[in-house]
Amino acid sequence: MAVATDKLNDLSPETGAGVIGVHGVTKRFPGVVAVDNVSLKFHPGEVHVLLGENGAGKSTLVGILSGLQEPDEGYLSLNGEKARLASPSASLDAGISTVFQHSMLVPTLTVLENLTLGAPWYQRPPRAQIAARMDELKREFALSLPLDAITGELSLGQQQQIEIARALLRDSKVLILDEATSMLTPQGAQELGERMQQLVKSGLAVIFITHKLAEAYRYGNRISVLKQGALAGEMGPEELKGMTEDEAVDEIVRLMFGREAGQTSTDHRASTARDQIALKVENLSTQGDADVMGLHDISLSLRAGEIVGIAGIDGNGQKQLAEAMAGQRALTSGRVELHGEDITGASVAQRRRKGLRYLTDDRLSEGSVGAFPISENTVLKDIGQPPFWVNGIERPNRIAEHARELIRTFSVRTPGEQTPIGRLSGGNIQKVLLGRELSGDARVVVFNKPTYGLDLQNIDASRQRIAEIAGRGLGVVLISTDLDELMALSDRIAVMEGGRIRGVVENDGTGEALRLRIGRMMAGEEEHKQATA
Amino acid sequence: MTMQQDTNPSSVDTEAAASGAASATATERSAFQRFLTVTVGPIVAAFLLSAIILMLVGVNPLTYYGYILDRSLFSSLGLEQTATRMAPLLFLVASLIIAFRAGIWNLGTDGQFLLGAVIAAATAPLLVGVLPGWAVLLVGFLLAALVGAIWSIIPALLKAYQGVNEIITTLMMSFLGVLLASTLVKLAFRDPTTTVPQTRTLPVADRLPRLFETSISSGLVWGLIAVILVHLMMTRTSFGLRLRMVGANPAAATHAGLSVPLLTMATFGLSAGFAGLAGASEILGVAGNVRANWNPAYGLMVIPLVFLARFHGVGAIVLVFFYSALMIGSESAARRLGVPQNFTLVLVASLLICLGLGEYIDQHKRKKER
Numbered sequence: 001m002a003v004a005t006d007k008l009n010d011l012s013p014e015t016g017a018g019v020i021g022v023h024g025v026t027k028r029f030p031g032v033v034a035v036d037n038v039s040l041k042f043h044p045g046e047v048h049v050l051l052g053e054n055g056a057g058k059s060t061l062v063g064i065l066s067g068l069q070e071p072d073e074g075y076l077s078l079n080g081e082k083a084r085l086a087s088p089s090a091s092l093d094a095g096i097s098t099v100f101q102h103s104m105l106v107p108t109l110t111v112l113e114n115l116t117l118g119a120p121w122y123q124r125p126p127r128a129q130i131a132a133r134m135d136e137l138k139r140e141f142a143l144s145l146p147l148d149a150i151t152g153e154l155s156l157g158q159q160q161q162i163e164i165a166r167a168l169l170r171d172s173k174v175l176i177l178d179e180a181t182s183m184l185t186p187q188g189a190q191e192l193g194e195r196m197q198q199l200v201k202s203g204l205a206v207i208f209i210t211h212k213l214a215e216a217y218r219y220g221n222r223i224s225v226l227k228q229g230a231l232a233g234e235m236g237p238e239e240l241k242g243m244t245e246d247e248a249v250d251e252i253v254r255l256m257f258g259r260e261a262g263q264t265s266t267d268h269r270a271s272t273a274r275d276q277i278a279l280k281v282e283n284l285s286t287q288g289d290a291d292v293m294g295l296h297d298i299s300l301s302l303r304a305g306e307i308v309g310i311a312g313i314d315g316n317g318q319k320q321l322a323e324a325m326a327g328q329r330a331l332t333s334g335r336v337e338l339h340g341e342d343i344t345g346a347s348v349a350q351r352r353r354k355g356l357r358y359l360t361d362d363r364l365s366e367g368s369v370g371a372f373p374i375s376e377n378t379v380l381k382d383i384g385q386p387p388f389w390v391n392g393i394e395r396p397n398r399i400a401e402h403a404r405e406l407i408r409t410f411s412v413r414t415p416g417e418q419t420p421i422g423r424l425s426g427g428n429i430q431k432v433l434l435g436r437e438l439s440g441d442a443r444v445v446v447f448n449k450p451t452y453g454l455d456l457q458n459i460d461a462s463r464q465r466i467a468e469i470a471g472r473g474l475g476v477v478l479i480s481t482d483l484d485e486l487m488a489l490s491d492r493i494a495v496m497e498g499g500r501i502r503g504v505v506e507n508d509g510t511g512e513a514l515r516l517r518i519g520r521m522m523a524g525e526e527e528h529k530q531a532t533a
Numbered sequence: 534m535t536m537q538q539d540t541n542p543s544s545v546d547t548e549a550a551a552s553g554a555a556s557a558t559a560t561e562r563s564a565f566q567r568f569l570t571v572t573v574g575p576i577v578a579a580f581l582l583s584a585i586i587l588m589l590v591g592v593n594p595l596t597y598y599g600y601i602l603d604r605s606l607f608s609s610l611g612l613e614q615t616a617t618r619m620a621p622l623l624f625l626v627a628s629l630i631i632a633f634r635a636g637i638w639n640l641g642t643d644g645q646f647l648l649g650a651v652i653a654a655a656t657a658p659l660l661v662g663v664l665p666g667w668a669v670l671l672v673g674f675l676l677a678a679l680v681g682a683i684w685s686i687i688p689a690l691l692k693a694y695q696g697v698n699e700i701i702t703t704l705m706m707s708f709l710g711v712l713l714a715s716t717l718v719k720l721a722f723r724d725p726t727t728t729v730p731q732t733r734t735l736p737v738a739d740r741l742p743r744l745f746e747t748s749i750s751s752g753l754v755w756g757l758i759a760v761i762l763v764h765l766m767m768t769r770t771s772f773g774l775r776l777r778m779v780g781a782n783p784a785a786a787t788h789a790g791l792s793v794p795l796l797t798m799a800t801f802g803l804s805a806g807f808a809g810l811a812g813a814s815e816i817l818g819v820a821g822n823v824r825a826n827w828n829p830a831y832g833l834m835v836i837p838l839v840f841l842a843r844f845h846g847v848g849a850i851v852l853v854f855f856y857s858a859l860m861i862g863s864e865s866a867a868r869r870l871g872v873p874q875n876f877t878l879v880l881v882a883s884l885l886i887c888l889g890l891g892e893y894i895d896q897h898k899r900k901k902e903r
Contacts, residue, residue: 366782381790
């Protein structure tokens with residue numbers, strides 16, 4: 001299927017070579033506006049950086065450009081003509097190639113075979129031709145690839161080169177690189193940056209998606225910042241050239257994390273911290289791998305009645321930290337203390353019994369067993385414990401009674417305690433899980449993104465409950481990607497980046513300045529020494 | 534595997550209850566209709582389908598079916614045979630209920646069964662006279678369970694610590710187990726006094742006692758106890774809930790502090806142990822010895838029954854009863870009426886297909902109702 005242009009003009013590829021425009025595009029998903037009335041123009045000869053946090057709408061925009069999704073409102077244009085990209089092949093035919101964050105290559109095939117995937121089935125792979133083209137690419141863009149190597153045996157950087165080569169062999173006009181540096185070493189990222197500049201010099205338009213601020217400045221000619229689905233600002237080539245890296249980063253931070261005009265600053269909770277140390281984490285490290293970020297030398301202390309917020313862009317080790325504290329993730333070094341007692345060697349169940357609770361962010365696949373009734377889900381972390389089990393024999397009536405009380409206390413909306421928990425809405429599942437963590441003798445609660453994906457009413461209720469818990473003298477670790485939430489509730493905010501704590505700041509109510517400072521740390525821009533408080 | 538959704542029968546029950554709450558009057562009718570679609574309908578359809586095939590071969594289906602009923606249920610000898618046949622099947626049902634409810638697809642019960650049978654047949658005759666009668670049987674059963682469990686160690690370790698799919702590994706180990714059993718009979722445990730390769734024979738007097746004045750082996754009673762106990766263990770105890778939680782959602786189990794690898798190992802051990810017991814019950818109760826190349830393949834036979842019973846112990850017992858009756862009855866019916874012996878399989882196959890179709894139609898209807 002070719003691109004369905006409005007007038008079906010057969011444009012020669014030379015005219016207005018490969019300008020895509022996005023015009024007033026909006027894309028909604030159930031409960032979220034992923035992209036909100038965004039208009040952008042991508043020019044040939046430019047590396048156009050799309051910057052934004054997770055959930056800012058970058059990926060959805062990439063999905064729309066690569067034909068995976070269609071906008072609900074607004075339209076795309078190609079070379080000035082209104083166009084519709086109804087499928088990935090339509091997008092490819094329009095000259096748009098996308099290199100996704102996760103490799104889209106077949107690891108068991110050779111490089112040559114991967115390069116020829118998608119060619120008509122009746123054609124023999126034109127090996128000589130491809131080899132010749134690859135030689136050209138090698139000269140122009142320093143892409144050197146062993147054609148007969150098995151793809152899965154190459155490094156991630158080389159695999160990415162294959163994808164770029166594949167795009168170039170297709171004579172693409174636009175190359176989209178989605179979070180392309182996230183898998184690369186700093187040196188690999190540097191090489192990719194240089195390669196992008198070479199590519200745009202040959203007349204391509206490159207769209208580079210990242211959440212790293214320095215990369216945006218170093219490799220980009222134009223920067224657009226997305227925030228909560230909307231375009232927060234754009235910096236053109238002239239503007240960028242006139243700025244130093246620091247100035248540019250400051251401006252980007254302001255666009256990304258700054259408060260929009262008109263929003264009043266949230267009044268933050270009065271501290272209820274007491275003197276007693278509730279939880280102490282010292283020099284904690286965990287093993288990382290290709291998919292999971294490792295933690296490096298994390299130290300943190302939490303007093304009773306205090307809320308310590310953990311800020312950071314999603315995927316910078318927050319979940320691993322929560323798991324390490326809950327005992328769910330093995331430590332390579334470090335020490336965890338609960339009310340002065342060393343619990344480094346304690347199991348998940350032991351820590352729970354000692355009063356350390358962890359509310360996971362993954363309600364469905366980790367927090368609950370969807371097919372089990374609510375009643376069983378309320379006691380899943382206490383299997384075998386009295387009064388719900390006596391000598392290993394289940395007491396269904398006691399469990400049901402406990403569940404009914406939890407449903408009442410936390411106003412869970414459900415037909416009954418025997419309803420499978422998977423039938424409830426996210427907000428109600430969250431209430432059940434919260435009730436489970438708070439039941440019994442809780443002393444420290446680790447919340448991982450407690451309000452993520454909830455509706456406004458439930459968000460408010462959850463925040464109130466967290467404040468209430470701290471007020472009762474429990475220690476609270478609040479992991480969130482929502483800065484407003486952290487600034488409204490926390491006494492102190494620790495900022496994580498790259499599996500490390502970049503700094504801990506007092507939530508002193510300085511509002512905007514503090515927000516920008518945290519933003520810089522989240523983006524990995526602030527020096528550690530500056531940030532320690 | 535669409536069945537996996539129904540792994541937890543309680544969810545099915547509550548679903549029925551929930552849809553029932555919506556319209557109280559329609560409840561009874563729809564429950565009855567469900568019973569028709571899922572059980573009665575398919576059974577009737579299967580017999581009709583087989584009747585057509587019988588007529589095509591030139592046999593009066595009524596005579597054939599009459600014979601099955603007559604030989605398996607209405608004659609005392611047939612009924613006794615049916616009851617005796619149930620024993621090993623029940624132990625296998627217990628084995629599979631544990632595994633399937635814990636989300637482990639142990640398809641290697643045949644190998645575990647045969648190795649259990651061989652070790653029981655190899656040791657029990659030698660112990661006669663050395664130990665009292667009850668101890669001979671006890672040792673036979675324990676060794677069988679142990680050997681069955683040992684045969685599952687490789688798939689268990691691979692699943693628990695490497696995440697290797699147990700469907701493949703248990704099936705492979707089952708082939709190896711069947712061959713090893715046969716080899717052991719020929720080389721190691723062969724009875725020197727016979728010409729056909731087989732193990733020593735346990736004298737009839739030393740086998741499991743018979744029930745009352747009949748020829749029914751008391752293995753039936755132990756089998757029933759095993760299924761009931763396993764059912765209660767899986768549904769009423771904390772250990773059972775732990776296993777079910779690992780089966781339903783391993784990530785949630787890890788989150789709740791359960792040791793998923795250890796519980797996985799336990800599941801394999803118990804499941805394969807019961808498969809070994811099934812082998813022992815057949816040898817120590819009925820056969821008395823193992824002939825080389827003997828493989829009744831009961832393990833694979835029982836799998837569909839366990840699924841159709843939705844892993845419910847009582848349901849599975851009922852199905853095993855009918856299935857045994859069918860096997861016994863049709864064996865003699867085939868002999869008497871000149872229908873090929875394998876026609877049993879045709880009947881069984883059409884029954885399974887029809888029951889599966891019933892299940893499918895039911896799912897479809899429920900989806901529509903929602």
